[in-house]
Amino acid sequence: MPDPAVLEAVDVSMRFTVRGGLGRTATVRALEHVSLRLHRGRTVALVGESGSGKTTLARLFALMYQPTSGEIRLRGEPVGVRRGSTARAYYSEVQMVLQDPFASLNPMHTVRHNLRRALRLHHFDGDLEERMHELLRRVSLTPTQDFIGKLPHELSGGQRQRVSIARALAVAPKVLLGDEPISMLDVSMRLDLLNLLASLRDEEGLALLYITHDIASARYLAEEICVMYAGQLVEGGPAEQVIQNPQHPYTKLLLEASPDPARTVSAAGQSSFLPIADAGEPPSLIDPPGGCRFHPRCPVAKAECRTAFPARTSAADGHWTNCWLYTSESEAS
Amino acid sequence: MVLRFLSGWKVRAGLTVFLLFCLLALLGPWFCSSVLHISPTALDVDSVSTPPSAGHLLGTTASGQDVLAQLITGARQSMIAGLVASVLGTSIAVLVGVTAGLAGGVVDSVLTALTNVFLTMPAFALIFVISGYTQGGGPVVIGIIIGIFGWAGGTRALRSQTLSLRNRDFVVAMRMLGESRVRLALVEVLPHLIGWISAMFLGGFVGGVLAEAGLAFLGLSSASTVSWGSMISEAQQGNALLGGMWWWFAPPGLCIALLGASVTLVNFGIDEISNPRLRNARRTLVRRARQAAVKGADSDE
Numbered sequence: 001m002p003d004p005a006v007l008e009a010v011d012v013s014m015r016f017t018v019r020g021g022l023g024r025t026a027t028v029r030a031l032e033h034v035s036l037r038l039h040r041g042r043t044v045a046l047v048g049e050s051g052s053g054k055t056t057l058a059r060l061f062a063l064m065y066q067p068t069s070g071e072i073r074l075r076g077e078p079v080g081v082r083r084g085s086t087a088r089a090y091y092s093e094v095q096m097v098l099q100d101p102f103a104s105l106n107p108m109h110t111v112r113h114n115l116r117r118a119l120r121l122h123h124f125d126g127d128l129e130e131r132m133h134e135l136l137r138r139v140s141l142t143p144t145q146d147f148i149g150k151l152p153h154e155l156s157g158g159q160r161q162r163v164s165i166a167r168a169l170a171v172a173p174k175v176l177l178g179d180e181p182i183s184m185l186d187v188s189m190r191l192d193l194l195n196l197l198a199s200l201r202d203e204e205g206l207a208l209l210y211i212t213h214d215i216a217s218a219r220y221l222a223e224e225i226c227v228m229y230a231g232q233l234v235e236g237g238p239a240e241q242v243i244q245n246p247q248h249p250y251t252k253l254l255l256e257a258s259p260d261p262a263r264t265v266s267a268a269g270q271s272s273f274l275p276i277a278d279a280g281e282p283p284s285l286i287d288p289p290g291g292c293r294f295h296p297r298c299p300v301a302k303a304e305c306r307t308a309f310p311a312r313t314s315a316a317d318g319h320w321t322n323c324w325l326y327t328s329e330s331e332a333s
Numbered sequence: 334m335v336l337r338f339l340s341g342w343k344v345r346a347g348l349t350v351f352l353l354f355c356l357l358a359l360l361g362p363w364f365c366s367s368v369l370h371i372s373p374t375a376l377d378v379d380s381v382s383t384p385p386s387a388g389h390l391l392g393t394t395a396s397g398q399d400v401l402a403q404l405i406t407g408a409r410q411s412m413i414a415g416l417v418a419s420v421l422g423t424s425i426a427v428l429v430g431v432t433a434g435l436a437g438g439v440v441d442s443v444l445t446a447l448t449n450v451f452l453t454m455p456a457f458a459l460i461f462v463i464s465g466y467t468q469g470g471g472p473v474v475i476g477i478i479i480g481i482f483g484w485a486g487g488t489r490a491l492r493s494q495t496l497s498l499r500n501r502d503f504v505v506a507m508r509m510l511g512e513s514r515v516r517l518a519l520v521e522v523l524p525h526l527i528g529w530i531s532a533m534f535l536g537g538f539v540g541g542v543l544a545e546a547g548l549a550f551l552g553l554s555s556a557s558t559v560s561w562g563s564m565i566s567e568a569q570q571g572n573a574l575l576g577g578m579w580w581w582f583a584p585p586g587l588c589i590a591l592l593g594a595s596v597t598l599v600n601f602g603i604d605e606i607s608n609p610r611l612r613n614a615r616r617t618l619v620r621r622a623r624q625a626a627v628k629g630a631d632s633d634e
Contacts, residue, residue, distance in 0.1 A: 083514075084513070088511030090511075091509055092511070095509065096506075100502055103501060103502035103503060105503055107503075108524045108525065109520075117507070118510050121512060171510065
């Protein structure tokens with residue numbers, strides 16, 4: 001990689017303590033030793049099932065929690081949970097777009113209020129009104145004067161998500177964290193929004209973290225894909241390599257589960273969707289399986305999969321995976 | 334926002350009645366003595382227990398006092414007790430409830446414990462004992478006592494509302510913009526509680542008026558002040574119900590009921606402020622209904 005990472009997670013683990021009734025407590029092991037780097041002008045897609053810890057990682061990047069171990073680094077400087085003006089300084093570089101556009105805007109405040117607060121908080125000195133219209137144009141909410149006075153309930157889901165993005169852009173961040181930004185939108189709106197994110201990345205040099213469970217959109221938008229399963233990163237690398245040549249059995253399962261128009265009809269004229277025999281359920285993170293957490297669902301699980309998490313096997317093109325299948329191979333050769 | 338708030342007929346009717354009562358409380362005593370030339374305490378020995386007539390518009394009591402004069406003068410005492418009780422009760426509830434909900438941790442635990450203590454206190458019995466002790470303190474003292482013992486119920490509601498609001502996405506989003514905690518509380522969270530707070534305020538107001546009336550009815554207000562409660566109390570002691578003297582107890586009872594109704598009507602309108610969807614839904618519905626009616630009329634012709 002030519003330039004150093006803007007924002008990175010270094011060996012981050014996160015545990016939550018939940019209190020049940022009668023004073024019982026349990027520990028949720030949401031993330032285990034995760035490292036991820038975001039670079040200027042590049043998109044990293046984080047793919048995985050619901051509950052795999054994707055959002056937890058995004059929230060760690062947004063400093064909502066202090067990681068149990070490991071650290072978040074902004075340009076190599078470790079950062080912790082902060083308040084007041086130091087928090088504001090961090091948020092002027094790192095912004096997040098939340099999943100649900102119907103919940104992420106205060107129903108009592110207009111578009112103008114949201115944008116003005118963002119600009120004011122980050123000491124924008126210039127023509128506020130002009131800058132707000134510029135931001136709305138940037139996210140294609142035109143004519144801007146029609147939108148600036150609107151309340152959230154007067155906007156559609158896609159328009160609200162654009163307002164959220166405009167609000168995040170108002171602080172001129174270096175990093176944008178997208179926590180499933182398109183999953184709640186109509187399918188017809190999704191491509192538009194992906195293209196918007198791509199153009200923001202290219203034109204403003206944003207480092208983009210794109211969290212999704214939809215591997216097809218990850219392929220469309222991202223240069224790099226990381227696959228997460230039950231709080232562990234299991235595979236990653238250049239998007240095309242991960243999609244075309246998946247290594248980890250979980251990545252293969254994910255790819256098989258996603259509808260791909262090109263695969264629907266094979267040469268023989270039959271549907272080439274493989275019947276997924278028993279996809280299984282993601283494990284409970286309170287009492288996760290030992291070793292590789294995927295082993296109960298893995299069709300090719302071996303004895304060592306139950307006991308220890310495999311080391312990382314890297315290929316020359318930057319494609320890597322954590323799977324015993326490849327570890328033993330490389331040791332043998 | 335204020336103008337929109339005034340657009341519904343319920344709010345207008347409620348506000349009109351409420352403001353009339355406020356005016357009565359403010360100017361009533363002066364109006365009685367200077368314009369009507371009647372006194373709530375003067376005894377007219379020539380007409381005792383008379384039904385409404387030209388001389389006494391709402392009749393007289395068993396001891397010959399003018400009921401209308403008592404009704405007008407009594408408004409002030411009742412309203413002051415209600416106002417003091419609701420301002421005090423609501424302020425404590427908002428302060429404790431919102432702080433507990435937003436702060437969390439130890440602060441929340443302490444404030445919740447305090448709330449629970451006040452919640453489990455037998456409030457009316459305590460009000461009864463203390464107002465018996467401070468007899469003659471007048472409506473302000475009664476209002477203070479009611480306020481101090483009446484805030485706990487609303488506090489729990491406000492705390493749980495704040496707790497749920499605190500982790501809503503839009504609050505999280507503003508926090509990730511770097512918004513300060515005070516502004517998060519005042520600008521993002523508090524407006525969503527306006528409906529609750531105003532309902533508590535207005536409910537507390539009616540509660541204060543009723544409690545004052547109840548205490549006066551039980552004989553626990555100073556003998557020299559005239560309030561709606563003391564009027565009903567005296568009517569009861571004067572056997573008004575048995576004697577068929579409806580003009581003695583019905584007007585103060587109706588006034589209390591009317592005040593409560595007006596406050597409820599105002600509350601409907603406040604609900605629309607804190608939930609913008611309500612007002613627009615209504616307006617678009619009206620517009621659609623009108624369009625449909627016009628179309629229907631066109632097609633009939």
